[in-house]
Amino acid sequence: MSTTLIKAATIVNEGKTFVADVFIKNGMIDKIAPHIDTAADLEINAEGLYLIPGMIDDQVHFREPGLTHKADIFTESMAAVAGGITSFMEMPNTVPNTLTQELLADKYDIAQQTSLANYSFYMGASNDNIEEVLKTDPKNVCGIKVFMGSSTGNMLVDNEKTLENIFSKAPILVATHCEDEATIRHNMAAFKEKYDDQITIDMHPLIRSTEACYKSSSLAVELAKKYNTRLHILHISTAKEVRLFDNKTPLAEKRITAEACVHHLWFNDTDYATKGNFIKWNPAVKTDVDQAGILQGLLDDHIDVIATDHAPHTLDEKNQPYLQAPSGGPLVQHALPALLEMHLQGKLSLEKIVEKTAHNVAICYQLEKRGFIREGYWADLALIDLNDAWKVTKLNTFYKCGWSPFDGQTFSASITHTFVSGVLAYQKGKFMTNQTGKRLTFNR
Template sequence: MNDCLIINAELVNEGRRFHADVRLRNGRIEHIGGDLTSMGNERIVDAAGRWLLPGMIDDQVHFREPGLTHKADIESESRACAAGGITSYMEMPNTRPPATNREALEAKYARAAQVSRVNYAFYLGATNDNLEEIRTLDPRSAPGIKVFMGASTGNMLVDDPAILDAIFRDAPTPIITHCEDTPMILANEEVAKARWGEDIPPEQHPLIRSREACIKSTRLAISLASKHGTRLHVLHISTADECALFEPGPLAGKRITAETCVHFLHFSDADYARLGHRIKCNPAIKTAADREAITRALAEGRIDVLATDHAPHLAAEKAEPYVRAPSGLPLVQYALQCALERVFDGHLTLERAVEAVTHAPATLFDVRERGYLREGYHADLVLVDPRKPHTVTADEVLSKCGWSPFEGYTFRSSIAATFVNGQPVWLDGRLDDAVRGQRLEFAR
């Protein structure tokens, strides 16, 4: 049965909560209403009062394919997305080879069409020498252009001021930026090496990847965008200071927007003693005061989007000394549950959380007919049980790296079902590996 009727659900959509049934037909939401009756040829899912949300759109993931597939790949990480209620993702270009030209970009799309369990899109990466690729990019072929204004792999650090200015002037899509000042970071790291050698204590990471490095680079991105009227989206805000650089309020009409990640809402520098390099990431997790300020900024709309920056590495790699331990952590399987913890804590309304993880990325990137519970839209949905706690264990982790920073933590909700284009890819703790996602389309 390819069609489905979801009954007795509490829908959360576009600032409203209401009880209704939802019929899914031919991959779309056909009807939302009360007391819908079965047509006899469809699967019935009784939501039993659980929350029915539009599926999370994660606009910031690293799936490591091609070139680093010992850590992760599109198939494994998209399976983890399905289990976590993420129905669409936008993947970063810093693979090997990097997606800095049309051929590499389209190769990723071709691979995802074969193996991705959820919907997908891929960014074009900026370098110091691919300005023509950026200028001539079809804006419908990628969600945006990723600019690393901080350290990255290969030649993807854009540090030529003239090229950076030209990218901000000529980009045909939104620019998304990783903002950290590399010279400041390198200087801090040399000071730390002089004291500790290669085995720098993990709690030094937010001092090496300092708040000053973040603020300086974010200010530069905002100044360039203001100069050229660029549509700019600044990723993974990690400091209270940066929050103040963005305007509060609704997304509509903003040219400069910001995003944070679930781990910045959950962890603080106090957790380095327990988790060490497992929570080493760039930019770094900082203080509890930063965490509280970021959460407030998300609540008031200074920060518009909540995503993951999912970046898996093997546990053995994370166990290396500081200078060799890579930055990044696996997050997609538990990201939505982590976001909802802020709702249970009273720091975010449920409606605001849904806006930040789904509506806002759909609007910001002009995603066609997804990100909302609307009749006629693609049926990308997640059914959340707010009354069934879930304790994370290593044996359930679907990411290829095989571990989670949330191991042992009990979330106050669980993911009961995930629907991708009307198909239940995750239902009652089981994954349907026959489901395939679709390429995201951009209405530009």
């Protein structure tokens, strides 16, 4: 493989910010030093730029197989590297649902051929596939996904005995979507009785309520404590849920961890008036109090990681009336720019962004040699310019669905270069598609 020398970058890593050179060889970080004079095939002058570990997104929906009119692994991994995301972990609610080891292997085969980013795929759990779940290899699969709330296909796990079975026997991390389905159905019935079919998007966080989230999350925590399960609760959307999580235990020793998503940090329920279904997610974007509570949970380490829950739908699908419009939206290209904007607004330090998007994901999932700028680690890196403002338009958006919830937003910072396993995958609007990412492996 070729060699790369990054000169005079301002490195943000492990709580420190300092200027140094980085030499990349055979895909790995070979040397970090104040001055490196070794000749390289590619040399980048990074003076004035910040070098950070690439974001590791532990929750995406890239829609392949079966839903490729919305997205596919190639297009969405391309958007991801444009946004400084070097690795992703993808969810099993594709078509067919990823509920067997054979179907899981099929997704890895597709990614090996087409993904520009490093990749892993969750094994899906249902009410009747525990035997397949237990075959999952902890060393090369990121985790088991349990939908404790509505999902597509056969993936809603609402059987108490099944949940007990999964939590007591799971060989690896269990990642959960927590919304209590009975509460949501009750709320929906009440709103339909009152408004008939005239339910509107502003009612979404009342139907998919705080109570629905907290009831399900607290059940997951209770089960995990009972069985000592390695539990990771995805996309916390309420301030109330933050209290469920410990911030005293060192992260590497935690058995129960939590994730926040960019959209719950950026938007609140006042944004439904202008964004409508384009910010319709499950769990719902809720109040400014919830938004502030989630941010505080990140700052005080009750919440451990930041992800996207990237879940694209077509414009036609999103433009349907509220009851018909699907939940989810594309985010991988714009998540890190949004976090950098929050940094420039004084809400998050660069060190905290790196901790929550790279270091802590690597620790939570026990990733092998990723998530840090260290000699001997894979060179998964993003160079960012904090003084390069740009506006999100359809012309510079790379999602297959062609739109972003950030359409029209001006960001102050840009990602200039992204390295994936030592390969320059993206540079200032251009992609290098002759190399693919690598399958993530885990120290388990």
